[in-house]
Amino acid sequence: MPWWLIVAAALSIVACTPTQDESHKFVSGHTVVHEVFWGADHKTPYPFTTSGEILCVYYPDFGIEVYFEPAGYSKDSSIGTPLNKAAADALKRDGMEPNVPYSIKEGADLSEAVEAGLRLCDKI
Template structure:
């Protein structure tokens, strides 16, 4: 029994080890946002119905940079966040994915600052990759 446990643990450790810089950087394309701190850096009201979450950015070859919001507790890879820009909406449609996090945008919210923050995340992530190659 203990040999089996050691073998499983070894595979898990090896499976979680990163092979290159891009793997090390995976997951770095996000920022944490909260209702309590939003007003410090933004002029528009906090646009989400949950007190905390993440704005993330990804890139799709055909659609460009995608910006999403994931509420706190729904940020791992098993969840599909709320798309915040057209690229994200188009990418989800192409992948035949649907949002599976609690709806989280306040009615009538201005998302311009949120989208710009997400796009800055993309820029910073791309810059960090470029500086490490």
């Protein structure tokens, strides 16, 4: 059998194989935030007490979770501050609490921070 026929047959088998179940797909992303640069892209005042990262985590079954982690605390054992309901619900469901210092300024408007986190996962 010619080699090109073997390759064509292999490709047709791969092309017709069903994709994996999307319900277990995990997507995440992060963006660095700092008070000095926040005003360049946002209309609301910087909402956090220190610089850090806005993180997004997406599970199809639960939605997009958005968190804040202060600089230097993005480790496997750290649990960021939840910024949206999906993140707060996920922590509650898993019996977890944020364990990072610093967080949200009192009375801060989190709308743009949450939007930034949601956009992160939408891009991926």
